[in-house]
Amino acid sequence: MYSDKVISHFQNPHNMGKIEGPDGLGEVGNPICGDMMRIYLKVGRNGKSEEFIEDIKFETLGCVAAIATSSMITELAKGKTFSEALKIEFSDVKNSLGSLPPIKLHCADLAVKALRAAIEDYKERNG
Amino acid sequence: MNDKIYLDYAATTPLDEQVFEVMKPYFSQAFGNASSVHxxxxxxxxxxxxARHQVAEFLNCQADEVIFISGATEGNNTVIKGIGGNKKLAEKIGAKPHIIISKIEHECILASSERLEKEGMAEVAFLPVNSEGLVEISELQKNIKPNTILVSIMYANNETGAVEPIEEIGQFLKKINQGREQKIYFHTDASQALNYLDCDVQKLGVDLLTLSGHKIYGPKGVGALFVRQGTPVARFMDGGEQEFKMRAGTHNTPGIVGLGAAISVLKQKNNVNSNIKQLRDKLINGVLKNIPQSFINGSLEKRLPNNANFRFEGVEGEAIIVALDLEGIAVSTGSACAARSLSPSHVLGAMGLTPSQSHSSVRFSLGCQTTDEQIEKVLEVLPKIIEKLRNLSGDLNESAKIKEKAKLPDDFGC
Structure with a gap:
């Protein structure tokens, strides 16, 4: 049912956990679907003084796909500037994982939404 | 597969070796069409x-009251549509037939009933269950109407193993029927019950009973439907006179022979069953003791001896299943039929569990080949899995509870 890559991220998730005092925090999901995701950001500025994702961590209550897509989105987003990170689409998450069962595609979408919510939260805090 | 641990006997069971031996000649030696004259x-x-006699003996009924079918799903469809959707019967009572089922029935009963309702063929009442997953007779009584023609309540639930009061319901309906012009027929889906419970149809007071081969160490693709004489079930499958003109189609001889053999072996399994119960109790006690925030769903007392349905707060069931599978241990969330759906279990929901509690539930079902070593292994592996997944979810479970209290709309796009 799941690709080897999905299973590998499920067994050894990357960037799991919290960031204390995060610069941005996004929480998405719905208990009725069974998947809840939270993304923590630490934001830095690069040489061109652009904001970029210096560190990123996630917490997920959900199925194998939800855990794997959360892990993958943190991999994809880490080190990226905001404008680069906002370009990550659900298909990027899916393709990076090899494949996802059709019924689990929404998990990739949820991961993208969590990242965007965290960036949004940072922007709101920093007006 | 020998080092793997199978704890999903409620989904299906391995074919008994003895039964397999009995079936073998019917594939290529006694291969004839059972309807042929030669x-x-x-x-x-x-x-x-x-085989028909073997099944009849087990159920304590007449041999010609046993109809061979492809499995419980066909049997349940036949009963609901053949009685609830029976036009002749509707004409006879001069009203739209009313059928009563419980909210925790298998999908095939629910979907068949919903179809009848949708097509305007029948009215359907869905009985609630209490927090232990049990149907209450008072609820049944409240729902009986003059046009009620069928009550269908499963004997034991596939997800929680809850054992429903079939004998009591049978007695209750018998009394009610004495004062009624239109008899209420009583059906039970006994697929999960056969291994462990008394299925004497006279004692239970049922007019119809469904059973399946592959749940009792018999072959897949075969089952039987007990139809008490005089019960008006409209034929589901047309095109032949097999099975007393009630079910057309060439006999699945090896399957039917296997079903008969499996059911006659069942009686000898009492010792095995008490061992299964001991192992199941060891599993329950070990899990509840060693894993914080773990609970058992459903009644402990009125429960099949091989079932344990746990809830681990703050973890999602599918993640537990895959993590266990990677350790070589096979279990499932509720029903195998619903494993690919995202909605929380309708059974646990009917018992009052919230969606997130349902999502955090896992079913272990033991069987003949379950050993003490296997249960030891589960008790060693499971606490670590739960701990790891809880570390991943942080305190999102609290967040989920808050969102649930806020009563989100059903349409949430997942």
């Missing part, structure tokens, strides 16, 4: 007749 046909027919 000796090839007669040899096959002998097997069918013998």
């Amino acid at each position: 000796q090839f046909g007669q040899a096959a027919q002998k097997g069918v007749i013998n």
Whole structure:
């Protein structure tokens, strides 16, 4: 049912956990679907003084796909500037994982939404 | 697969070796069509007749009250549509037939009933269950109407193993029927019950009972439907006179012979069953003791001896299943039929569990080949899995509870 890559991220998730005092925090999901995701950001500025994702961590209550897509989105987003990170689409998450069962595609979408919510939260805090 | 641990006997069971031996000749030696007149046909027919007697003996009914079918799903469809959607019967009572089922029935009962309702063929009442997953007779009583023609309540639930009060319901309906012009027929889906419970149809007071081969160490693709004489079930499958003109189609002789053999072996399994219960109790006690925030769903007392349905707060069931599978341990969330759906279990929901509690539930079902070592292994592996997944979810479970209290709309796009 799941690709080897999905299973590998499920067994050894990357960037799991919290960031204390995060610069941005996004929480998405719905208990009725069974998947809840939270993304923590630490934001830095690069040489061109652009904001970029210096560190990123996630917490997920959900199925194998939800855990794997959360892990993958943190991999994809880490080190990226905001404008680069906002370009990550659900298909990027899916393709990076090899494949996802059709019924689990929404998990990739949820991961993208969590990242965007965290960036949004940072922007709101920093007006 | 020998080092793997199978704890999903409620989904299906391995074929008993003895049963397999009995079936073998019917594939290529006694291969005739059981309806044929020649000796090839007669040899096959002998097997069918013998199996019919074996099933009848187990159910304590007449042999001609046993109809062989492809499995419980077909049997349940036949009953609901053949009685609830029976036009002749509707004409006779001069009203739209009313059927009563419980909210925790298998999908095939629910979907068949919903179809009848949607197509305007029947009215359907869905009985609630209490927090232990049990149907209450008072609820049944409240729902009986003059046009009620069928009550269908499962004997034991596939997800929680809850054992429903079938005998009591049978007695209750018998009383009610004495004062009624239109009899209320009583059906039970006994697929999960056969291994462990008394299925004497006279004692239970049922008019119809469904059973399945592959849940009782018999072959897949075969089952039987008990239809008490005089019960008006409209034929589901047309095109032949097999099964007393009630179910057309060439007999699945090896399957039918296997079903008969499996059911006659069942009686000898009492010792095995008490061992299964001991192992199941060890599993329950070990889990509840060693894993914080773990709970058992459903009644402990009125429960099949091989079932344990746990809830681990703050973890999602599918993640537990895959993590266990990677350790070689096979379990499932509720029903195998619903494993690919995202909605929380309708059974646990009917018992009052929130969606997130349902999502955090896992079913272990033990069987003949379960050993003490296997349960030890589960008790060693499971706490670590739960701990790891809880570390991943942080305190999102609290967040989920808050969102649930806020009563989000059903349409949430997942």
